[in-house]
Amino acid sequence: MSTHDQPLLIAEGLSKNYGARIGCRDVSLAVHPGEVLAVVGESGSGKSTLLGLLSTELAPTAGRVSYRLRDGDMRDLATMGAAERRLLMRTDWGFVRQNPEAGLRMAVSAGGNVGERLMAVGWRHYGKIREEALDWLGRVEIEADRIDDDPRAFSGGMRQRLQIARNLVTRPRLVFMDEPTGGLDVSVQARLLDLIRTLVAEMGLAVIIVTHDLAVARLLSHRMVVMRHGRVIETGITDQVLDDPREPYTQLLVSSVLAA
Amino acid sequence: MSTAIPGTAILDVSGLSKTFILHLREGARLPVVAGAGFEVFPGECVALGGPSGAGKSSLLKMVYGNYRVDAGSILVRDGDETIDVAGTTPRRLIRLRATTMGYVSQFLRVIPRVSALDVVAEPLIGDGVPRDEAVKTAGALLARLNLPERLWALPPATFSGGEQQRVNIARGLIAHRPLLLMDEPTASLDAANRQVVIGLIEDKKRAGVGILGIFHDAEVRDVVCDRVIDVTSFAQAA
Numbered sequence: 001m002s003t004h005d006q007p008l009l010i011a012e013g014l015s016k017n018y019g020a021r022i023g024c025r026d027v028s029l030a031v032h033p034g035e036v037l038a039v040v041g042e043s044g045s046g047k048s049t050l051l052g053l054l055s056t057e058l059a060p061t062a063g064r065v066s067y068r069l070r071d072g073d074m075r076d077l078a079t080m081g082a083a084e085r086r087l088l089m090r091t092d093w094g095f096v097r098q099n100p101e102a103g104l105r106m107a108v109s110a111g112g113n114v115g116e117r118l119m120a121v122g123w124r125h126y127g128k129i130r131e132e133a134l135d136w137l138g139r140v141e142i143e144a145d146r147i148d149d150d151p152r153a154f155s156g157g158m159r160q161r162l163q164i165a166r167n168l169v170t171r172p173r174l175v176f177m178d179e180p181t182g183g184l185d186v187s188v189q190a191r192l193l194d195l196i197r198t199l200v201a202e203m204g205l206a207v208i209i210v211t212h213d214l215a216v217a218r219l220l221s222h223r224m225v226v227m228r229h230g231r232v233i234e235t236g237i238t239d240q241v242l243d244d245p246r247e248p249y250t251q252l253l254v255s256s257v258l259a260a
Numbered sequence: 261m262s263t264a265i266p267g268t269a270i271l272d273v274s275g276l277s278k279t280f281i282l283h284l285r286e287g288a289r290l291p292v293v294a295g296a297g298f299e300v301f302p303g304e305c306v307a308l309g310g311p312s313g314a315g316k317s318s319l320l321k322m323v324y325g326n327y328r329v330d331a332g333s334i335l336v337r338d339g340d341e342t343i344d345v346a347g348t349t350p351r352r353l354i355r356l357r358a359t360t361m362g363y364v365s366q367f368l369r370v371i372p373r374v375s376a377l378d379v380v381a382e383p384l385i386g387d388g389v390p391r392d393e394a395v396k397t398a399g400a401l402l403a404r405l406n407l408p409e410r411l412w413a414l415p416p417a418t419f420s421g422g423e424q425q426r427v428n429i430a431r432g433l434i435a436h437r438p439l440l441l442m443d444e445p446t447a448s449l450d451a452a453n454r455q456v457v458i459g460l461i462e463d464k465k466r467a468g469v470g471i472l473g474i475f476h477d478a479e480v481r482d483v484v485c486d487r488v489i490d491v492t493s494f495a496q497a498a
């Protein structure tokens with residue numbers, strides 16, 4: 001079996017309770033290199049909690065998450081030290097958030113936002129960092145002359161593209177995305193989706209994307225997980241789940257949108 | 261899967277049954293097929309026949325793994341392996357589609373901002389063909405299908421139905437896939453372009469590709485299809 005056939009991330013029996021309220025219940029899944037997995041469901045279904053657990057931003061009440069490091073070792077993330085985990089998040093992982101203010105440093109220039117991740121992995125040469133930042137701004141379609149502007153001067157779509165550049169500059173293997181196109185105009189969404197789709201394919205990224213938008217799941221993902229009340233209720237190839245949904249709740253979701 | 265296809269068929273369907281359950285309509289049951297079975301061999305084109313509503317499209321979608329199956333098997337020869345579409349894992353099915361089983365749908369699912377040329381070249385690039393070469397092959401295919409060159413660099417969203425269908429056919433036929441599923445490939449084409457598509461299908465057959473399709477156009481069906489399978493008999497059983 002080649003390394004490509006081995007999972008990059010495995011979640012087993014993940015549960016999270018907020019007091020008496022259940023955020024996530026007994027979720028198991030695996031993501032392989034280069035694979036895009038969409039997690040769909042309505043608000044309160046537990047999909048954002050699941051993303052928090054997978055990315056170790058939240059601690060599970062039960063269950064565990066394992067990740068395959070670049071040397072091939074599969075590690076239980078709970079047994080990693082805080083420093084080691086932080087390094088992983090800065091280098092091998094990315095996290096694109098719905099709200100760019102949560103994923104960017106708003107008072108730092110666009111170039112600085114991208115360069116900061118490079119400095120975190122040991123880049124020191126100012127000229128090289130600026131050159132790489134410039135290259136990445138170009139890849140996400142931000143004009144070179146905006147490199148010294150801070151993101152407060154950017155539109156919502158530009159901020160989101162900058163956030164993507166900041167996350168991808170260290171060439172991560174796994175990127176978490178939480179409603180990356182939420183709250184944007186439709187035309188801006190289309191441009192961003194196309195950009196994400198292209199970069200993900202070019203870089204062979206694994207992505208776990210949380211979205212309530214089934215059209216986004218259709219365009220970007222290979223496989224889908226449908227959540228309700230904190231549980232995974234249906235999984236499969238994306239077109240299969242959308243075109244032949246089996247569970248009553250999934251049928252309701254699919255029938256509630258226009259031509260997803 | 262351990263079951264191998266007996267003989268030389270590329271596709272072996274047996275005992276296939278499917279009923280849609282509509283939970284939003286008080287669990288109404290919509291039978292599609294029951295006990296469907298047939299084979300497709302390399303180099304032949306097999307048409308699914310029968311009136312609208314007999315389940316032709318659904319059957320084609322089941323073979324592709326787009327619709328799920330209640331019972332039966334759909335064995336596809338994949339090199340030295342035999343994969344049961346009805347029972348394999350999602351990841352294996354995705355790989356089967358990438359290497360072995362192509363699908364030409366009736367309509368192009370337009371991707372925002374991607375040019376017609378790139379839409380067509382994508383499957384070849386996925387196969388590992390260098391970009392320049394893939395784009396060149398895509399251009400040649402679009403030229404053969406008489407799509408004006410001024411359209412190649414544009415996203416097909418604004419194209420006419422016939423133009424979109426030619427982009428769709430080119431995308432579906434550009435790469436070699438031993439099994440091809442075609443859903444009305446000539447529905448919105450004029451006579452000249454129908455002839456081009458007939459030629460492309462004949463080329464595929466000569467290359468040993470097994471084709472299963474729905475061809476409402478009698479002229480096309482009579483020329484390219486070697487056999488017709490009457491889906492009505494499967495539907496009646498359901």
